[in-house]
Amino acid sequence: MKKADEHTEPKKKEPEQKQEVVIHAKGIKKSFGKKKVLKNITFDLKKGENIVVLGKSGQGKSVTIQCVVGMLQPDGGELEVFGENITAMNDDELKQLRMKIGFLFQGGALYDSMTVRDNLEFPLTRVLKLKDQKEINKKVEGVLDAVGLLDAIDKMPSDLSGGMRKRVGLARTLIVNPEIMLYDEPTTGLDPITSREISELINRLQRKYEISSVIITHDMECARITADRILVMDDGEYIAEGSYKELEKSDNEMVRSFFNEPS
């Protein structure tokens, strides 16, 4: 365990510079019935940055990123993506925006009536409306290769393990070259080795394509590997923010409970 830790040092903080903000959220509120889930969510995601969101189960982490892609409408607050107010968009504008955002679902959300290949072709033919089968094949194989699953191309999702499903799900969102990635618990339920592979894959993507990411996780290993900045969520708002190293030394009890977990 010790040994492995050496090459997965917490990320160094990038040199501060004025960067383009891709997601701007200020004072987001969201309730379901009487239940206030989000009370005051404020954050900025800069271009090329990975932010990690930590928080207990049921705190509204998934709800936050669902607001970002317009699956849910916030009840109040400002929410801008690429500088545009997402709450005022019509269906077409929303569709255009969604093409630039990748969303990795907790369970992978593979279309289980289709093979892996058809799953990956789906966004190419339905969203990008590509026609050239050669180009499609090339993209499908390229992206499967990137997640290391080229030999699963003709399998059905039901024949894949949980980790493989997640990687195919990742491949399916990456295939359209998104500028923002939203990861909902990318490593939950995976063994430590696969988890680390996925965390490192997230970093590679960030560097290679300059993808900006929000990563929701309970997995501190994943947080340490991927985070440029960590936000800790409690009771509908963020109670702490900082790099892994900074938060590690925090004396807030809630924050400590994440870092002291014997995981």
Added chain:
Amino acid sequence: MEAQQELSGWRKWLEGIGDYVVFFTRFFRNIFAGGFEWSEFVRQCYEIGYRSMMLVGITSFIMGLVLILQLRPSLITLGAESMLPKTLSVALVREIGPVITAIICAGKIASSIGAELGSMKVTEQIDAMEVSGANPVQYLVVTRILATSFMIPLLAIIGDAIGLFGGFLALNFTDSISFSLYFNKCIASLDFTDLLPAVAKTVLFGFAVGFVGCYKGYHSDKGTESVGVAANSAVVTASLWIFIIDAIAVQITSLLFYK
């Protein structure tokens, strides 16, 4: 308190109707939105035919057979035995064939559509489609509803034919009537005003089966048990719709044609 509860009951009911209307509008707009999913439509048609052909065939066959056996004694007492083919074909084509086929399809198809879309909802596949910028209504809903609206009339027509054949066999238990004579009698007793309303009605039945199945699946909750709930309530609601549509359709056709 009680009044409030009653009010919220009404409100829920109205909201439910509102949801149906919204869903219908989404379906309708997406038929013409361009990029029709032909291959998925054909696949759905095949699935529907493949899944229910056998059951519709067997049931219609038995219905034709049994109806003749049941009608025979009464028609004999009336001295109208020669009316048997006509009676059967009118009963079967106008009413029994369409309703039996639609009810079977409600049980078989509405439930499987409800369960399929329900499980896609639970496992976030529908959300994933939507979030990727694809159009789940066009891919999943439009294809299925059009496929049921197209296939169920077809199944009903095939069912009618098989039912008439069942009637032929039943007649031959006791009398001997030649196949061609029997079918000539059947066909001669049917005209346009029997066939057209019957087909129009089955198109609506097919629509109800597809629409209710899709609606229930698409609007199911995210718990695991909700897949079962979606399938079950799809069958119940679709069957109810079929009888309501039937009652209305019969009123309209008798006003128009049978005066």
